[in-house]
Amino acid sequence: MRLFSLFLWSLLVVCLVVADPDYNERLVLEPLTPELLLASFNFRANASLQSFEQQHFRFIPRSLGQILQHAKTRELHLRFSTGRWDAESWGARPWRGQKEGGTGVELWAWAEADTEEEAFARWITLNHALSGLFCASLNFIDSTRTTRPVKTFEPAGHHSESAMSKLHLLHGTLPREVVCTENLTPFLKLLPCKGKAGISTLLDGHKLFDASWQTMSIDIRPVCAIGRHECYIEMEQTVDMVLDIERSKRPRDNPIPRPIPEENLVCDRSKAYDDPNACYPLDVLSSPSWSLSEVFGRPIVGSCLATDAAGNPSESVCLNMPPEREVLVSGSAIESKKPSGTTRCFTLHESEAFELTLPQQILETPARPEPLLYASRSITGHGQERGGVQTLLTNPSPSTPISFIYFESLPWFMKPYLHTLTARISTSSHPDPEIIQSMYYRPALDRRRGTQLECLLTVPPAATVVLSYDFDKAILRYTEYPPDANRGFDVAPAVIRILPPPRLSTNNSPPFHDGDREKEEAEQQDQEPIFLRTTSLLLPLPTPDFSMPYNVIILTSTVMALAFGSVFTMLVRRFVGADEVQGYDIAVLKARIRRRAMLLREKVLGGGSGMKPEKKVQ
Numbered sequence: 001m002r003l004f005s006l007f008l009w010s011l012l013v014v015c016l017v018v019a020d021p022d023y024n025e026r027l028v029l030e031p032l033t034p035e036l037l038l039a040s041f042n043f044r045a046n047a048s049l050q051s052f053e054q055q056h057f058r059f060i061p062r063s064l065g066q067i068l069q070h071a072k073t074r075e076l077h078l079r080f081s082t083g084r085w086d087a088e089s090w091g092a093r094p095w096r097g098q099k100e101g102g103t104g105v106e107l108w109a110w111a112e113a114d115t116e117e118e119a120f121a122r123w124i125t126l127n128h129a130l131s132g133l134f135c136a137s138l139n140f141i142d143s144t145r146t147t148r149p150v151k152t153f154e155p156a157g158h159h160s161e162s163a164m165s166k167l168h169l170l171h172g173t174l175p176r177e178v179v180c181t182e183n184l185t186p187f188l189k190l191l192p193c194k195g196k197a198g199i200s201t202l203l204d205g206h207k208l209f210d211a212s213w214q215t216m217s218i219d220i221r222p223v224c225a226i227g228r229h230e231c232y233i234e235m236e237q238t239v240d241m242v243l244d245i246e247r248s249k250r251p252r253d254n255p256i257p258r259p260i261p262e263e264n265l266v267c268d269r270s271k272a273y274d275d276p277n278a279c280y281p282l283d284v285l286s287s288p289s290w291s292l293s294e295v296f297g298r299p300i301v302g303s304c305l306a307t308d309a310a311g312n313p314s315e316s317v318c319l320n321m322p323p324e325r326e327v328l329v330s331g332s333a334i335e336s337k338k339p340s341g342t343t344r345c346f347t348l349h350e351s352e353a354f355e356l357t358l359p360q361q362i363l364e365t366p367a368r369p370e371p372l373l374y375a376s377r378s379i380t381g382h383g384q385e386r387g388g389v390q391t392l393l394t395n396p397s398p399s400t401p402i403s404f405i406y407f408e409s410l411p412w413f414m415k416p417y418l419h420t421l422t423a424r425i426s427t428s429s430h431p432d433p434e435i436i437q438s439m440y441y442r443p444a445l446d447r448r449r450g451t452q453l454e455c456l457l458t459v460p461p462a463a464t465v466v467l468s469y470d471f472d473k474a475i476l477r478y479t480e481y482p483p484d485a486n487r488g489f490d491v492a493p494a495v496i497r498i499l500p501p502p503r504l505s506t507n508n509s510p511p512f513h514d515g516d517r518e519k520e521e522a523e524q525q526d527q528e529p530i531f532l533r534t535t536s537l538l539l540p541l542p543t544p545d546f547s548m549p550y551n552v553i554i555l556t557s558t559v560m561a562l563a564f565g566s567v568f569t570m571l572v573r574r575f576v577g578a579d580e581v582q583g584y585d586i587a588v589l590k591a592r593i594r595r596r597a598m599l600l601r602e603k604v605l606g607g608g609s610g611m612k613p614e615k616k617v618q
Contacts, residue, residue, distance in 0.1 A: 022046050023059045023192060023305045027199040030320040032090045034287050035246060036212065037295065040094050041199060041239040043191055049222065052233045059305075060220075060235050061190045063133060068220065071126040072112040074167060075157050076220040078130065079106040080179045080187075083213035083242075084535055090242070092371040097531035099217045099238045102493035104179070104536070105136055108153055108171040112163070119168035120146070127172070135182040141172035144412055147452045150440050152407040152497050154529075157221030158231065173409065173492040175536040179216075181205035187216055190237065191304070198304025198348075199316055202296040203239060207248060214241040249294045287325070289360040299330075300354040315345035317354065322363060330355040370396045372498055373404065373459070377534040384473065384542040389416075391467040391494065391534070392426070395459040400501075403437075403458045406467070407495040410451040412444040413474035414491065414539060423457065426464040434458070435465055446474070473541050478549065485546070491537035498530040 028040045045059035057065050068076060079101020085093055093100055109126060113119035123146065131138035149171050159167065184205050188195035195203060208214055217238045224231040250257065267279040292299050303316055315336065319327065323341050331354050334347040348354045374394040381387035395402045410416065423435040435457055442452040459465045482489075 024314060025199055025304060026314075026316060026318065027202070028318045028320060031287065032242065035244060036090070037243045037245055037290070038090075038094065039202075039239075039241050039243060041203065041237075043200070043237040045192070045235045046223075047233050047235075049231045049233060059192055060233060064190060064220075064235075067126065067129040067133065071122045071129065073109050073122070073126055074112055074159065074163065074222065075110040075155055076126075076218070077108050077156070078134075078218040079215060080104075080134075080136075080183050080217075081106070081215040082179045082209070083211065085213050085242075085532075087371050087374060087532075091369055093530075093532060094240050095238070096528055097533075098529070099219075099240065100215050100531065100533065101217065102173055102175060102495070102533045102536065104173065104175040104177040104490070104492075105138065106171075106173050106492075107138065107141065108149075108169065110155060110159075110167040110169055112166050113168055114166065116168060119170065123170045123172075134186050137174060137177055138172075140174060143449050144447065145174070145409075145450065146170055146172045147409045147442075147450065149407060149452070149454065151405050151454050151456065152495055155221070156219065157234075158224040159222065171409070175490040175492045179214075180209060183216070184208060187218075187237070187239075190218075193304035197302045199300055200304065201298060201301045202292065204297050207243070207296055208239070208241055210247065211241040211243050214239070243295055245288055245290050245295060248296075249290065286360055286362040287358070289358060291357040292355055299356075300348065302351045302353070303348040313347050313350070316348050317356070318343055318345040319356075325363060326359055326361055328357040328359070330357070371532070372397070372530060373402055373496065373532065375494070375496055375532060375534050377494055377537065379537055379539065380468070381470075384540075386470060386472050387539075388420075388468060388470045389537070392464055393457065393459055393467060394464040395461060398462045401458055401460050402498065403456065404496050404498040406453075406455045406457055407497070408451075408453045409492050410444070410453070410471075411489065411491065411539075412446055412448070412450050413476060413489075413541065414451070414471050415444065415474060416451060416453075416469050416471040418469070420468075420470040422469070423465055423467050425460070426466050473539075475542055478544055478546070481543065481546075485543045488538040488540045491539050493533040493536050496532050496534070498532070500527045500529065 023043075023045045025041075025043045028042075030038045030040075032038050047056075047058060047060045051058075052060065052065060053069075055062070055066070055069070067073075079099075081101045081103055084103075085100070087093070107127070107130070109123070111119045111122045111126070113122055120143070124142075127138045127141045130136070148169060153169060153171065155164075155167070184203065188200060188203060191198075191200050193200060195201060215238075217236075219234075219236045219238075221234055222231055223234045247257075262279075265279050266282045268282050271280050273279075300317070303313060317333075319325075320343050321327075323337075327344070329335065329346065331352045332349045333354055335344055336347070337344045346354070346356075372395075374396065375391065377389065377391040379387055380390050391406075393406075418441060421436075422431040424431045425435075436455055437458060438456040440452070440454040442449075444451040455467075457465065457467070
C-alpha cells in the first residue's frame with residue numbers, strides 16, 4: 001500500500017509541477033485481496049486566478065465557481081462517504097486518507113471575513129447553495145453542527161499572510177446523510193465530459209453504491225507552483241471505491257447470488273469428514289478473472305481532454321499489480337511500464353472503446369503493509385441517563401512512538417464531563433499523564449453549539465491506548481425528535497491527523513542527484529499528514545411515548561368538535577313555534593301524536609298480559 005500511495009502522490013506532483021495541463025484524469029486499479037479491487041478515479045482541472053476572478057470559466061464549472069465567489073470561500077473540501085475502511089485487511093488508506101471523509105457528508109472551508117459572525121453568515125450561505133447543487137441536506141448544517149477546529153486541519157492551498165489573517169475555518173458534518181445517486185449525478189455534471197467520455201463513463205450508480213466502501217471528494221484551493229509567476233485555482237474531484245469482484249460480476253437482471261457448483265468447490269482434504277457431501281472450503285488462492293465490462297458494467301468510451309503539457313494524450317488508466325499478472329487490452333491503447341515494475345499505464349485512443357481483461361491466474365497476493373495507527377470507538381454504559389465513550393488507539397510499530405491529533409465534535413445533547421477524560425495503556429488500570437500532551441476544549445451551549453474536543457496524543461510503540469470519558473444524555477423536546485426516534489441519534493466520526501515524524505537536520509547531508517528523485521519524493525510524502533476517521537456512533541436518548549400525544553390530540557379534537565358543533569348549531573339555527581309555520585295545522589299534529597301514544601299503550605299492555613287482543617267478528 002505504501003508503494004501505491006507513493007505512486008499516487010508522485011503522479012500528483014508530476015501533474016502539478018511538470019505537466020500542469022488545464023485538465024487531467026486518471027484511473028488507478030489495485031487489488032486489495034484476491035476478491036476485492038480498489039478503484040481510484042482522479043479528475044483535476046486548473047484555471048488561472050485572474051480568469052477565475054473575472055468569471056471566465058472553462059474547466060471549472062460556473063455553477064460551483066460562482067457559489068465560491070458569492071460566499072467569499074477561498075478553499076473548499078467536501079466529502080460524501082459510505083461504508084467502513086477495513087484497515088486490518090486492506091492496509092493503509094488511499095491518498096493517505098486526505099481524500100476520505102466520515103460517514104455521511106463532511107464539509108470544511110476557509111471563508112474570508114472580518115469577524116466570526118460575518119464568516120458564519122457566509123458559511124450558512126455556502127451550505128444552502130451546495131445543498132441545492134448536490135441534492136444533499138447540507139442546509140441542515142447549522143450552528144449546532146458547526147465547529148471551528150484549531151489544530152486538526154490546515155490549508156491545503158497557498159495563501160498569503162495578509163489573506164490568512166482574514167480566513168476563518170469552519171467544519172460541519174451530517175453523519176445521518178445517506179449518499180445515493182442523487183449526489184453522484186451533479187458530481188458528474190461538474191466534469192467537462194459530463195460522464196459521457198473518458199474514465200468517468202465507468203461511474204455507474206448501481207456499481208458505485210454497491211461497493212463495500214466508497215467516497216467522493218471535491219477539493220478547491222489556490223496553488224502557486226514552483227517556477228510559475230501566476231497562481232491558479234485547482235479543482236480536484238476524486239472517487240475511491242472497493243469493489244467485490246464476484247458481486248460486481250453478477251448480471252443486473254439476475255443479481256441473486258448463486259451457490260458455487262459442487263464440482264468447483266476446493267475443499268480442505270486435511271480435515272476429517274463424516275459425510276461425503278460435506279466440504280470445508282479453502283480460501284481463494286488465485287486471482288479471479290475480471291474485465292472492466294464485468295466489474296463496472298461497461299468499457300471506457302474514448303478519452304476526455306486528457307493531454308499533457310506538450311498536447312500529447314496522457315496516460316488515463318494505470319494498474320498497480322505484480323509484473324507477472326497477465327493483462328489483455330483491446331483496441332489501440334498504448335501500454336507503458338514504470339520503473340517500479342508493479343505499475344503499468346495505458347494511453348487511450350480519443351474515440352475508441354477501451355476494454356481491459358485479466359484472466360484467472362494463480363498468484364501470491366502481495367503482503368499488505370500495516371497502517372500507522374488503528375482506531376476504533378464505541379459507546380459504553382447502559383441506561384437512559386448517562387453513558388461513556390471509549391476509543392482504542394493501537395500503534396503497531398514495535399520501535400517508534402506515534403503522535404497525532406484527535407478531534408471530536410459532539411452534539412449539544414451529549415454533555416461530556418471533562419474531569420472524567422482519561423488516557424491509559426490497555427495493560428494498566430491507572431491513567432498515564434504523558435499520553436495527552438495538550439488539549440483544546442470548547443463546551444457546548446444548549447441548542448446553540450456542540451462540544452469540540454481536540455487532543456494531542458502520543459502512543460508508545462507496540463501499545464494500545466484507551467481514551468475514555470463519561471457524559472450525560474439530555475432530554476429533548478418532543479418536536480426535536482426525528483421520525484424514527486427509537487433508532488437513535490448519529491454522532492459524527494472522530495477525525496485523527498497523524499503528525500509526520502520530525503525531520504533530521506540535513507545541513508551536512510549531500511544534495512539529491514537525478515537518481516535519487518524517488519527517495520526525495522518518498523521523504524516529501526512522509527512529511528505529509530495522514531488522516532483517518534473512526535466509524536460514527538449511534539446514541540440512544542430517552543424517548544417519550546409518542547402514542548400518548550396522539551391519543552390526547554384525537555380526544556381533544558373530538559371534544560372540541562362536539563362542543564363547537566353544538567354551540568354553532570344553537571347560534572345559527574332559528575327556533576320558531578309550530579303555529580308560526582305557514583301551511584302547518586296544529587290539530588293534525590296533535591291527532592298524530594295521540595294516535596302514536598295509543599298504539600304504544602296497546603303494545604305495552606298487550607305485552608304485559610301475554611295475550612293478544614281478540615278481533616271482533618260481525
